[in-house]
Amino acid sequence: MRELSSVSQVAHAIDDVLDAPVLVTGSPPPHGRDLDLLARCAQSELVRSFLEQQGFLAWHTTWARFDGHGALTVELMLGDDWASARGHDGAELMVGAVPLPGFRHLSRPAPHVQLVLTAQSLLLRRGRLTPGGRRRATDAAASGPRVWDDAADLARRLGLTAPVEMLRRSLATPEAWASPRRTAELLLAVGSGPRGVRSARARGLVPRRWRPTLVSLSGPDGSGKSTQRARLRKSLEDAGVPTAGAWVRTTERPPLPGPLRAFADRWRRPVVTDGATPEPVPALPGRTRRSVPVHVRLAERLWITSVVLSNATLVWRGVWQGRTARVLVLDRFVLDAEVKLVYWYALRRGADITLERRLFRAICPEPDVAVLLAVAPETNSARRADEWQLHDFRDFRRLYTAAADELGAVVVDGERPPEVVAREVAEVVWSRLP
Numbered sequence: 001m002r003e004l005s006s007v008s009q010v011a012h013a014i015d016d017v018l019d020a021p022v023l024v025t026g027s028p029p030p031h032g033r034d035l036d037l038l039a040r041c042a043q044s045e046l047v048r049s050f051l052e053q054q055g056f057l058a059w060h061t062t063w064a065r066f067d068g069h070g071a072l073t074v075e076l077m078l079g080d081d082w083a084s085a086r087g088h089d090g091a092e093l094m095v096g097a098v099p100l101p102g103f104r105h106l107s108r109p110a111p112h113v114q115l116v117l118t119a120q121s122l123l124l125r126r127g128r129l130t131p132g133g134r135r136r137a138t139d140a141a142a143s144g145p146r147v148w149d150d151a152a153d154l155a156r157r158l159g160l161t162a163p164v165e166m167l168r169r170s171l172a173t174p175e176a177w178a179s180p181r182r183t184a185e186l187l188l189a190v191g192s193g194p195r196g197v198r199s200a201r202a203r204g205l206v207p208r209r210w211r212p213t214l215v216s217l218s219g220p221d222g223s224g225k226s227t228q229r230a231r232l233r234k235s236l237e238d239a240g241v242p243t244a245g246a247w248v249r250t251t252e253r254p255p256l257p258g259p260l261r262a263f264a265d266r267w268r269r270p271v272v273t274d275g276a277t278p279e280p281v282p283a284l285p286g287r288t289r290r291s292v293p294v295h296v297r298l299a300e301r302l303w304i305t306s307v308v309l310s311n312a313t314l315v316w317r318g319v320w321q322g323r324t325a326r327v328l329v330l331d332r333f334v335l336d337a338e339v340k341l342v343y344w345y346a347l348r349r350g351a352d353i354t355l356e357r358r359l360f361r362a363i364c365p366e367p368d369v370a371v372l373l374a375v376a377p378e379t380n381s382a383r384r385a386d387e388w389q390l391h392d393f394r395d396f397r398r399l400y401t402a403a404a405d406e407l408g409a410v411v412v413d414g415e416r417p418p419e420v421v422a423r424e425v426a427e428v429v430w431s432r433l434p
Helices: 007-017 041-053 111-124 131-141 147-158 161-171 179-190 195-205 225-238 258-267 294-321 334-347 354-363 377-383 390-407 418-432
Strands: 022-024 035-039 057-059 062-066 071-078 106-108 213-218 243-247 327-331 369-374 410-413
Touching (some): 007 035, 007 041, 007 071, 007 106, 035 041, 057 418, 062 418, 071 225, 111 147, 131 161, 161 179, 294 327, 294 354, 334 369, 369 390, 369 418, 377 390, 390 410, 410 418
Antiparallel strands (some): 022 035, 057 062, 062 071
C-alpha cells in the first residue's frame, strides 16, 4: 500500500485508478487542504474502494484518515443523486470538463457547471458563500457572455433554477448578505419550482439537531484528557468538521452542614478502599453502635440529591457554552461526574445512591460519543500525586471501568505515545459521529 502523506499524493493516486472524468469541485491540488470530488456511480465506486484500501474512514460523504496530528480528507459526492431532478445521472455535469494540469481524469468543471455547483452549495449553506466558492463562481461568470444562459439551461434540467438566480444576485453584491437578506433569499428559493422540489429544499434547510454533537473524553486526573482534546479538535477541523471545546467541572461536592455531619458521623459507614475488606468504624465511647436513624438517612439523601442537581447544572452549563458548535469536545462529562458521586457517597460514606444515579442520568444530556482514556493508577499517581493517593486512583480505575461499561463508553489505552492514542481516539469518534 502506497504511503500517502499529502492531499496532492492522494489526488494523483486516485487519478491512477479512474477511467473516466471526475470533477474537482473545490480548490485543485496542491492548493486545497482537502480534496472535493463529484463522480458518477461507477467512478465513485472506484474511489471508495481505493480509499478503503488506504485506511480512510467514511462519515456521510466525507472520507478521512487520521495520523494523530491531523487528517487527510476527501469529500466524495455522488453525481447521480446530486440534483433535485428525477432521472438525473450526473452526465450533464461532466460536459466540458477539462483535466487538471498533471492529471488524466481529475478535471475542472466547465464554467456553466461551476456556477450550478456553487449555486447548490449556496443553498445548502443557507445563503452563505465561502471565499473560495465566491472566487470560483466569479471566475466562471467572467469566462464568456453566454455562461449564465448555459448555467440557466442546465439548472432547468436539474431543478436548480432558483439557486442559480440566487447565486447571480449574490455575486452582484460585493459583501456577504446580512441575516435578513439571507432569510428572504432562502424563502424565495424554497418557494420556487415544483412542489416536490420545494419540499426537498425545505427539508434540507431544517437543522437536524437542536444541540451540538457531544463528544466526551473521560478519565481520572492525569489521564491525558486535555492533550487528547486538543489533538481531537485539530483532527476533526482538518476533516472539515467545525468544533468547540469545553472543560466541565465535575467535582461539585458541597459539604454536609456541620451539625448534620457531626450527627451522621456517629453512624458513618465503613470505608471501602481498593476492594479491601472494610474495618468496622468504632462507636463513640460509652455507646453501642446503632443503625442509622430514618431522619438522618433522609437528610443525607436530600443532600446527595442536591449534589446531583449541582453537578447536572455544571454539565448542562458546559453544553450551553458550546451550543453553537457543530461538534463539542468535552474534557470530562457525565461519566466523570457519576464516578465522583459514587466515590464520595457510595464508596466513602457507604450510602446507597442507586436512585440518585438514576436521577443524574435522567436529567443530564447523553454524549453522542464517549471515550474513556485508561491509564494505570501508577501513571495517574505519578502525574497527580499532589491531588490523590495511589489507592484513590486504584478506586477510580475500578469505578471508571464499571461506569464506562454501563454508559457505553469506548475504552482507549492511554499508556501509549500521545499520537498513537490520538489516532485511535479520532477513529473511534469519527466512526461513531451521528
